[in-house]
Amino acid sequence: MDKDVRIQAAWRWPALIGLNLLALAVLASWQLPATRALWEAANLWLFQTLNSSLNQHPLWDWLWALTSIRLCDILVAALMLTLLIHPRWVFREQELRPAFLHFLALLVVLLIVRVLFTKLAIALGWQHASASVQVPGAIRLSESFPGLERVFELKDRSSRSFPGDHASVLMLWCLFMALFTRGWKLLFSIALVLFFMLPRLVTGAHWLVDVAVGGLFIALFSFAWAYCTPLASWIAAGLERLCQPLLPLLQRLPLVGRLGVLRNR
Template sequence: MTSNCPELLRTQAAWRLPALLWLHLCALLLLASWLWPTGRGLWDLLDKQAFHLLNGSLDLHPVWAGFWAITSVRTFDLLAAGLMLLLILRKDWLFSQGERFHALFTFIGLLGALLILRVLFARLVEAYDWQHSSPSLMIDGSLRLSEQFPWLAEHMDLKDASKRSFPGDHASVLMLWGAFLALFARGGKLALILLLTLFLMLPRLVAGAHWLSDDLVGGVILTLLAFAWGYCTPFAELFASSMLRLANPILKRLPSWV
């Protein structure tokens, strides 16, 4: 199977130093805004207001709370991951027959970069004591979905709290996916990708598993760095090309409707 990827998808296995430096600068400035006392005060205020708005809405109606409880279980995460992969692999939605597996392996390469950076960033977080608990564990009067829906908490691993909520790992994966597909989408498809990314980030925020800054600071920093090292260096392209060579015998045997 030959790849007919557009120039944007075929990342050229080259270093893109200006973009690499800009992404690192943006990540550094974002972190500085969170560490700077005045900026931290604004982030803390935004965190509390967002939490009270989102988590407080769970008291509006049992059906509303039930919806967010269902979207906060691990099974829903698997369904969301399946949808994310489907939008990459669906023929001629964003990528043609010859492009879609290249796109899939490129995205997996980006996820690999994200995983490596997450491990390194976690050490930095621990070293400088930036870690904190979820708002559901720190704010009195929080509405806990695990208490409202104990069956889901017991049997389906409902996520509404964590003692280590920074950074937002779940959000960083979603934002990396959204940023990657946004390179190729236009018009309604771009709007759909952005809205889907935002929607899939909301359950953890509504349930109180993460502060808003866990996502908009920690998650965005990881996304920027993963995009920098995955897409602005040879890493993702070399990974995708290697995987395509290995998978080519299997891909050639796939039925035409796949």
Template sequence: MEKGSPFQATWSWRPFIACHLLALALLLLWLWAPSRAAMDLFDFSLFQALNAPLASNETWRGIWAVASTRPFDALVGVILLCLLIRGDWVFKAAQARAATFGFIATLILLVVVRVLYAKLARHLDWQHDSISTVAQGAVHLASYFPSWDNSLFEIKDQSARSFPGDHASVLLIWALFLTLFARNALQWLVIWGLALLFMLPRLVAGAHWGQDDYIGGVQMALLALAWSCFTPFAAWASNALVRLSDPLFRLLVKIPLLNKLSVIAA
């Protein structure tokens, strides 16, 4: 581990193997007919509990409609990024820049995993429609806000290919990544509380089944985490990006206010 880096440039075989075994176990559990049937029943019950109140509460419906749009996703991304780069919270101030670049490298790996997984799911016919399209009496948020359709505020409440949950995988990889370095229960509570809260809009609107997230999303996050943080990849990529971007940050550190950010000042 180089100075200022939170990553070890070595293979951590036990957690690396554990992530793969857990991902495989989740897949086998999902493919096994009896457990899959139990998941389907659970997901229908969960969807009913989350979605049904939308029919009778206009304010509640509006909140979740906004939360199911792309601009809200962007806001969530800003919140997660701010927590990631905040010095002396999870990461020491001197490690903020290296940690941020390490997370970016992890996200790149997640994209690779997502593309490969999607191809596999399509080839093996694992894909399915969103639960909102098959559940009886589902409240479709888009039908209440027709003017939002085909606009910046298009509501994400259905898809013909909802498995695996890529939206959840990003939130989960953020939570797992920070959990590796979190030092106390309060940090874990904040991290996982936010991750689960921001996963809810797609579940409330019915864009995803629960299993899209707790099976597919978790699998992808585990694999990306394993190949990033439990191999030399995160350390190598982070150190390389820190060195390449150093001239830029030497300029940014001269800008008032910006130089107060740990990721800049580091």
């Protein structure tokens, strides 16, 4: 790889060990009796605090209803992708494609980890219904906005809410971007992730532990084994080889061909 390109997964033993220990510590804090009660109390307090703010003002309800639909998830993904491949945001021109392909590799690893971790959670009885299903009197925005629910699938309930896969993707993106951003851009990335994790908590689609334990565990574990080992670079190299035959065609398309991520380095 070009020595001027900073994006390269490799063996990083201190980070690999540290991230795995942190992920296990987060999971253990939810399972150990000494701290389990604290998580349960925080679960209920946060849900009641956030959910009770609904049905107070129409604009407030619209905000969380619109940010809870699947279309918003697609728009958020597009925003994160734009920031990732924008040549004047974080990465230099020659880094755009490696950054994009490495992040795709991270997502591949996250998908595998999520599937395996979800199966483990089911087998060990960690799975549970969302807050809006379990707490009596919970306010469901799907009932207040039946049109949005019918057309766009408003996410405010689930029979299996652990772990929070939506949050894990957001946190994985933030971990990756945090390696290369500083100052206000880093703060913006963190604020963006925190804001777009809120809708699931406000509507009760997830408990706090679904996000702060399940989602964080998946993000940390995936990032550790993908980027703190050569794995992501191996996957990215394979994706690069697969994409090479398509590049000449894509480069000739109007607008699309101007994207820095498609230009030959």
